[in-house]
Each structure stands twice: as C-alpha cells, then as structure tokens.
Amino acid sequence: MASTLHSALQNLRDRKVWKSIFRRGPANTNRTRSLAVFGNLFLHWLPVKVREKSLRVRASYYLGSVSFILFIVLFVTGILLMFYYHPAAPHAYRDMKDLQFVVSNGVFLRNLHRLAAHLMVFAVFWHMFHVFYRGGYKPPHEFNWVVGVVLLLVTLLLSYTGYLLPWDQLAFWAVTVGTNIISAMPFVGDKIRFLLLGGNIVGENALLRFYVLHVVILPLVAFLLIGIHFWRVQKDGGLTVKPKDDDGKE
C-alpha cells in the first residue's frame, strides 16, 4: 500500500497540470526549497531560512503561531456557523438551539468556535507579555510591537462582538454592561454608544451591527494586520534571539 501511494504521488507529479501549478521540481535541494517558499502566495512572507534557535519551543512557545492557528480555526468554524445563523432577535437564539439540537455537528462547531475565541484572547495576551519579557519590542521591532498591540485590541473586539450573537441572557447583559462603560466617555460617549448599538438599547440593530463587525469588518482588519505583522517579522530580521538561548535555559 505504501508503495502504491508513493507511485501514485510520483505519477501525479509528472503530470502537466501538477507542473503548471508547482513549477519547481521536488523540494529536495535548498534551491527548490527556497523556491517553494518564494513561489507560494501563502508562504512568501516567510523567510527562506530561520535561525535554529528561534525554532526552539522555549524561544517563543509558538505563541504567535498558536494565535494565528486559532484565528484560522475561528475563521473556518465561523464561516460554517454563519450558514445557520440569522442576525435577528429572537431568531438568533432559535438558531443556537437548532445548532445544539438538530444541525449535524452543530454543537461541536459552536463549542470549538467559542473555545478558540477564548483561547485566542488568552494566547494573544500571553504572546504580548512573552514578547515584552524577551525584549521583542526593541529596535528594529518597534513598529511591529505597535501592530501587535492593535491586533490585541482587534482580538478583544472580535471576541466581544461575537459575545452578543447567541442572543441569550449571558450575551445580552454582558454587552449591556460593556457598552454602558462607553457612555462614561466625556462629550462623545453617548453618541458612540448610540452609533455602536444603532439605538439606545441592546436590540435588533445592535445585534446586526455587532454581527457585521464580527464577521466582516474586524476579520478584514485582523487579516490585514496579521499580514503586516508576519511580513514585518521577516523584514525586521526574524525573531529576537538572545545569546543565552544557547544553553537551553535562561
């Protein structure tokens, strides 16, 4: 079986179609490996080579990767959930019930989405603190630190806007409490809250606005910033590596 799979793959590689997609040959030399990274849209923002030290778990705990992976998981599960969600009250709540009781694997997807959302907030915070303690914000990474702080805020907003969507008591009151804080802002607080909620109370309009923010605007912003964030890691010379990383412990 092993060899069958193997020869099938080999066979596939010799096809014209395959070659039109992956113009490089098998990635078995450093040149073709470099080409693989250069020539792929999804990999091209990575450097061709990385320092061995920065690959060690201790160097970053892969917290940046974890945050990004969680983002991808949220993206995929979120899109699937959108197929069974109406951003309208109280329909939204009925959709939660349907996810739980009748949609195949619906409750699993919702659990995964919710869990990943909490984990992402957690991972992003931890990522930030970790980077700080390693001095990762120091030149030449200053700007990327700022991008990171903004990404943290976007993550919080994403999580918070998603919080309202089930339209249950938990969601409703969490958002009511949260948005009341905005009103405390001098001069413009009430106006901002009014615009955010599309009214004076958390109602139909608020649900729709939070939905649009949650599924369109904030993910777009996050994608853009994540791209910049990763790109800048490479352009700013890779992860910060301390000389003492060699001995395996600080």
Add this chain to the structure above:
Amino acid sequence: MEKNKIETGFSSDAKKEPRRVVFVAKKTSAKVVGDPGPQLMTYPHLLIREAIAFQLLVIVMVLVALFWDAPLEQLANPLLTPNPAKAPWYFLGLQELLHFFPPFVAGILIPTLVVIALVVIPYFNVNVEGKAIWSRPAQNLRIVLVTVFLLLAFLAVFYAWTIFLPTALVAALLLFSYTARAGEKGSFQVLARKPVSWWVMTWFIAVALCLTVVGTFF
C-alpha cells in the same frame, strides 16, 4: 538545459531578458543585534513545526469542545436582570475597577492609558535588558520607597484592596530584591538585575490578573 528551461518556465539567460531580482539600498535591511547562529530552511523545518503545533492545538481543542459545551442561557430578556450581570472574562478586570473609581476613570481613562503605555514602550528608552533598578541603590531606593508609599496610599484611599494587594506584593518583591544585590546566588539575585520597565510590567500583569480572578469568581 533548453528543455529544462521550457518546462520550468524560467528564463536562465539574464542578458536576453534582464530581470531585477532584488534592489539593494542603504539602510533598508533591519539591523539585527546578536549572533545569527546556525540557520535552517523554513521549508520544511518551520512548516512542519507549525503543522505539528496546529494539529496538537486542534486535538486539544476538539477534546475540550467534545466534553465542554459552550454556555447558552435563556433567551435575552431585558426585563430579567441576572445577578450579577457580567462582561466577558477579559473585561472583568475593568468591571472590577468600576467598583473603585468613577466610570470615566475606570472605563475610559485607565484602559486608554494602558493602551498608550503599551504603544509607546518601544519608543522610550525602557529597555528590558537595560540597567538594573538597583544599579544605583542609594538614590533609587528613596525614589522607589516614595513611589510605592504614594501608590499604596492612593489605593487605600479608594479602598481598592484588590489592587492594593498585588501592588504591595510586587513592591515587597522589589524591596526584597534590594537586599540581595551583592553578587550572591538565588532568585532574589535574578530579580535584582531587573530594570524599571520589567517591574512596571510585572506590576501591571499582577494587578490585571488579580482583578480578573476576583471579577470572575466573586
């Protein structure tokens, strides 16, 4: 070779078809401090680690998601206020602050200041690996004592005990590390080498953590 050229789609004749591979200008590349050390190819070494990280993370999440259901309470009802009405956990620290300070201070001023502080970190000369706070023990001790006392007094005035406690704890650590500066071994020795920025961040995390925990469970 000609055959290969057609197949791969690359022109190898730079004279016939000149192509710019890279533009090297002064001061574009980042100046990286420290020894770069040995390097590995991104493909496959980084990618495979990312793949493993992805799989492990998903495995853990799936296992949790199978046995822990996302909370769903009753249909939203504006007439039925639960007690207590709580924000998501990451805002519970903020919600705790509201107990101590007016909404404007707790809800707007403090978060804004925190965000600004985070943003400006790299643009000030607050260097984590910089000079230790006890490198000038005599002058700094006086400043530290006054600052800590003022801060604690301020918190006590507002009865902000959940902030007071972690603050006092971090301050105690800071002052203890003062005693251990003279080239000894031990954990206080490590703390004694930490600069101001390290202490400020640690204090912030301690307070945020304490507030969040209190907000979540009480």
Add this chain to the structure above:
Amino acid sequence: MGKLTNRTRLVLAVSSVMFLAVLAISPFKDFRREWKQYKHSYLRFAQTRPDTKKLVADYRPDIDQIWLPGMNVVDRCTTCHYGITQASLADQSVPQPFRAHPPIPHNVRDWGCTICHRGQGPATEVAEAHKSTLAWEQPILPTRFIQASCGTCHYADLPQTPQLTRGRALLAGLNCQGCHRLPGVERPAMLAPDLTNVGTKVSREWIYKWLKEPRTIVDKDGNVTVNGYEAEDEPRMPKFRLTETELRGLSAYLSVQKAKAFVSYKLDARVVAAWTKNPELASQGELRFRQMFCSTCHSLAVTRAGETKLIGGDIGPELTKVGSKVNPDWLITWLRDPQGYLPHTRMPRYGWSDEDLFKVTRYIATKLTDPDLLTGVPQLGQPREDEIQLGRRLFLEKGCASCHVIEGLNPQKDFGPDLSAIGGKNTSELEFGASKIPHNLVSYIQAKLQDPASVNPAARMPQYNWNQPDLDAITTALLSMKGAPPTSALQNLVVPRKEVDFHPTGAFEEVYERYKCYSCHKFNGYGGDLAPDLTYEGSRAQRQWIVDFLKNPQTLRPTVVLRMPQFNMSGRDAATLADYMTMVLQHPAANPTAVDAKQFTLAMVALGKQLYEVKYQCQSCHTIGGTGGYVGPNLSNAGDWLTPAWIEAWLRNPQALVPDTIEPRRNFTADEVRALTAYLTTLRQSIKPQKTASTTAKHAATQGAGR
C-alpha cells in the same frame, strides 16, 4: 540543514493519526444522537406489533417538527413520541415514549406538545426536553396540574377542567384578589366586613380570639370548630401569624371602632317589658326564625341521634353559637336594617314586625350560645392608648385594609405581589430563602401556599390550611395565569371569560338591592346558583303569578329547607319587581305577540289534551293534578303560572330557551304546538289544593323550568 530528523517525522505522524482519530469523534457522536436511537427503537417496537404496516406508514428517519410561526412554537417532541397519534398504541402496556396520547379536543399534530405540557420543544434530547436547565427554565408540567394549560387560553370555565374551575373558585372565594392582582378575578367593592363600627358588634375578647384562631377554635371538650362553629368550609378570614402583643394591639384598635354613633333601634320599654314576661318568648322567636326561612342562607348545628349535622344554607354565616358573639343591641339593629350597618351585605332587609324582631333576637341571644367560645382568652380590660396605636399600625402593616374597610383609612390595593403572570415565572425570579424544596415553580407555589414563611420568613401572607386536592386546584389555577399571550396570533385563540352583563336600574335596583335577590338567583350570568336562574323570568312567568309568589312564597313550598325566605314584602315592592321582570327579563325566542290565547278554541284544547295524554305521553314526566311523573315540573297550575308565549316557544325548542334542559325536543308540528299550548293554558288549580301536593309541585316547577 535541509533535512528532517526521524523524530520530527514520528511526531508529525503520531499527531496526524491522533488528529484524524480525534476529529472523527464528533461525527460519530452525531451519528449516535439520542433521537436517532429512539427512531430506531420505534421501528423495532413497531415490528412487534400486529399493525406494523400502519404504524410505520408515514415513518421518516428524520426529526419530526411541528412549527407554529404565529405562536413562536417549535416542537420536536413527536420525533421520539412517534406513536402519539396512533390509536392502537393507547394501551398502558405500550412503553414510553411511544404511547398514544389520551383523546383530547386538540389535534397533537396541529398544536404540538409544549403549549400544554411545557418543556423545551426544540430539544431533541430527553433531559433537555423535559427538565429545567439554564437555557430553558420551564420544565415539563406535572400531569396533575395539566388543567392549568387549558386555563391559559380558555378563560371561561370548561366542564372538562374541574380542578382548574375549583382553583379559580378558591382564589375568588378566599379573597386572594384582596391583596394580589389576579387576571379574570375582579375585585368586588367589598371583600370582607366593614369594620368601621365593629366595636359596637363584638367584644374585644371575641376579636382577640378570632384573630388568634379564625379557622380553628377548640372548645373545652377539645372539639375543633371553625369560625367558632363546626363547618366544612373554612371562613375567608385567614390565620395571620400574630404575637400576643400584636393580638392585644389589634383587638384594642378594633374594639374602639365605633365611628358611627350606635343608634340602636329602641323599642318601647313598656311593650318590651310586657313581651319579656312571656315565658314562650324564646320558643316563639325560634318559630319565627323558622318561618322566615333564615336557614335558606344560614345553617345551624343540629344534633340528632348523637350525630351533629349542619342544616341550612351557606350563603350567610353559620349561626349555631352567634349569640355568644354579638352584642344583643347590635343584633336587633342589624336584623331590622342590615344595610344600615353594612351597605354591601348580602343579607336582605326583611319587613319584620317589632314583636317578631324582639322575639327572634331573644331567641338568638339566649339559645344560640356557647359559654366556652371565649375560653383561653386572657382578661384584656379596657384598651390602652398605646395598644390602640399599635393596633392601628399593625392593621396597615398586615394589609388588613386590603379587604376590610375602616372609615378614614385608605384602602390598600395590590398589597401583595401581582400574580397575573405567576404561572410563567422563571425560577430565577422566585425567592426560595432557606427552604430545601426543589427549585422550580410548582414546588415554590405549593410551598408558599402551604406555609408562606417557609420560603420567606418575612412573608406577610397569612397561613391557610388546604387539603391536598384544594392545594393542587389552587396551584393549577395559579399556573394557568401566564400573563398576556406572547403573540397577537395567540390572542385570537383566547376564549374569554363570560362577561357578566346585568345592571339593574331605577326603582327595581333599590328593591333588588334591599332584598339581595342576587344572593340566590342568577340574572344574566350574575348571582348565586341556589335558586332558579331568573334571566328570562319575565318571559316565563305571568306577572300576576310573580306578584303573588313574591308576597307569599312560603305557602308554595314549605317542606324544603332551602327556599325563598318570607320577606313580608309590600305589594308595591312585589309589583316593582314583577314589572321589571316582565319588561326586562325577556327571552328573545319567546314572542308574546305571536301567541294569542284568545284564539285558542275548545277543539284545540281537546286536541292538545289528546296529544299530551296519548300521542306524546307527557305524563310520564309531568304531573297534572296529582297524576304523572316527577322528572319534569308539575303543570297543574301552568295556565296561571306560565305565559302562553313561553309554553309555545318551549314546545318548539326547549334548548333554545334553556340550553341544558333535559326536556327532549320533539319536533312537534305547528298545529301540535298550538294545540298543546292551548291545552296547557287551560290548566288551573281552581280549588285550594292540599298544602303538600301544591308545594312539591311548585318547587319542582320552578326548579325544573329553570334547569
């Protein structure tokens, strides 16, 4: 630099396999969902039944859903309860969830289950559907309260829901609406006695005893009595939890309520002195008491052959020991003019002669007594000022003014919580205090009703002693109160409570109020049901007959205990009532102009008699002149009593006049109707009849015609 170690490969391989394995769990779980298992077991179960083919005729392996968009109902119960409409699965031996539903007026497939049974309709898991969870607080309603669900839409009483009807009656009868807002239970002008002058009526000691034990007073022999006397039904006055100080305070405050100067009716002292000499005074009073038919409304305990029984009506209070309760001066004033003391009382004003009044008062004050009534009451003495002040404060704090009126005190309306949506309350809205009962609505209601302090030690609600059926009935009634329907679609389905529409006016109103006709008779749905419904009396009875009857009802039916009292009504009053009845209390189906008695010929009368006796054999139920059955009313005096129009309309279609009468509809021809009417109008009791015969007949007549 470019190669991977075997260790890395191994890690990736292992994690990939785990990745696959873990991802497969959720689809597997999904495949094994609870509802699918029930679907499969239904199929297996159907195989064991003889009518398998019919049972699986429209079987689909999917989720069954009943969706009522207008009512916001999603109901998936029938996914598992698949056999619910299969008549062959009605047997008790059929295991749940497949058993068929007992027959009900609604179609399960049209309405679903949760509208009546509550629970979580969208759920497809047993526990989620039936039990209370964080996400769905309304669990399945226990079956013994299921009638509550009928009451959420059927505001009108249904014959199929006796428990609910009983519960509603209890709510109204026990004056729950005094403190609570209850939908469909109106708040009458007065719920409990006006206490403005209570100090003139009873002593402070009696008040003390009454407040302490309104429900159970134990006499010295250890007999538990209620209301001071033995009775089956409890008085409305509930037992409040009062301390000794509070009892003293309240009794002090109430005993000084003598706002209206007590104008006792003064009889001439000399006359009284003469009457007092009469040794037969009390027994003559007793005779008058009986002759006035006081027992139609009031009962007395009578001991016969060692067995004590209450005899008499329950409209007014039981009077066995009332002589020990009330002040004799007050009593005489009261009997003479009840409304003068209590404007809203249901006690009619009789036209007593002074002598009768005196005799009856003496009878009550001397014979209907109980020396043990006030045992256990301490010497209270004259009320002190501080006690009075405390009593006044307590009177308001305890919510007494919700039911009782004292002039000068503001009535307390909605003293207790609004209960108009109690049946739909969430557990989170209920206060369970320290009690250990299960946290759900049903246990809360029952605990609160049984012992209000168990869920809230500071509860002001008094203590009631329910028996279990009454407790369940009142719980059912409360559970039916789910507030306004959530959607307008449901609003249209609500069956409204029948509106009472009877507003007497003018001279009639005055007489009607004075004699309190509504205490026993119904008028257009309003009034008591002790005596015949008089809504259409004007169509039924002839004016002269009404006048005669009102002036002297006693000669007509002296043998029954519950009968029309002797009011000693004046001719003018009787005429006023009779005029009003003949003018207003008319049935549209009985048209007086359609039947002209003058056109009846002797031939028609003869034909009618022939039809009555031979063709239709009416005598098997009706009596004329002493022969015939007793199922229907006696018709001996039909010609004087009933109007020809009524007889004619009745013969055409009895049910059109009295919907639930047992008189069969015979489809007489028009000629037969006319002949029978002609015959019946000729029936008159020309000779003075035997007393017994006529009274039985008349009683049967009034009763039967009204039913």
Add this chain to the structure above:
Amino acid sequence: MSETKHPSFPGVPFSGDAVNEITRRDFLNEITLGALGIAGLGSVAVTYQFFSPNVLFEPPTTFRAGNPDLYPIHSVTFLQDQQVYIVRMPEGFYAVSAVCTHLGCVTEWKPDADMIACPCHGSKFKADGTKIEGPAPRPLPHFAISVTPDGELLVDKLQNIKPAQVLKV
C-alpha cells in the same frame, strides 16, 4: 538533530542507501499522508452532512384542506398559503397547482370566464389545469389528494398525479 542524508519531507522518492532507515522514514510519511488524506475526505463528508438541514422551517408540503363539505360542487377554491386550487367537480376533487408552468407566476381563478389566467404573460387554463392558450409549455400539474381517516382533505404537493385521477368523496 542527527545528520541524515535522506530525502526530506514530504514523500519524495528515495535514492538513498540505508534501506532500513529509509523504509521507516517512508512509513512515517505514508502514515502522515494517509491520516491527513482520510481526515480531508472525512471533513468533506461531514461538511456535506452539516450543510444538509435536518429540519425545515417551511410550510409543510403535505397539508390538510379541511372538510370536503366546505367546497361546493362546481367550485374552484384558491388556497393562498399553499398556492393550490381545490377544484370540486361532479366527478370528484382534484388539487391543481396555482403556479404557472411558464415562468412561475401565481395564476388567478376568473369565475366569470370560468378559467385560470396567468397575469404575467396571458396563459389561460381550464379549471382542470389544461392549457387553453398562452406561452405556458405544460398544463398545471395535479397534486395527490386524499381523505384522512377523520374526514379531511389531504394534499401532498410533492406528489404529482395524472389529471385523470380524481378523488371521489
């Protein structure tokens, strides 16, 4: 990191020397690719399952049309919610779709002209659905109609029947 001289991941044909080691490496690659392949195919299947709704919030395709006595003989009754004509003729009942077979407009019953007319493009049908004139390509379809045990008409819109099949009551 032990220095090896063998082809790297993923699944590259080997041309190395140490046969045993190569086989093991190869085996791991196969396992990995196999597991991921199955996971991928499984995901497609599960996603398909996810996308097929298990309940429908639609008016039921099978509906009760009330007691037959509601419909006089020689009558055509339009049921707005279901877009169906219940036609009762002396020979019996049939249910005719009210949706024009041309471009899906909802037709109207014209009692005066004794025909069903489509307001959009002028197709005209008889009460039994057969076309009189207009662009409609087919006659209006008949739906299965039956009587329930409790005596109500039952129409199943998913089941088309021949116009000749008439329900006798």
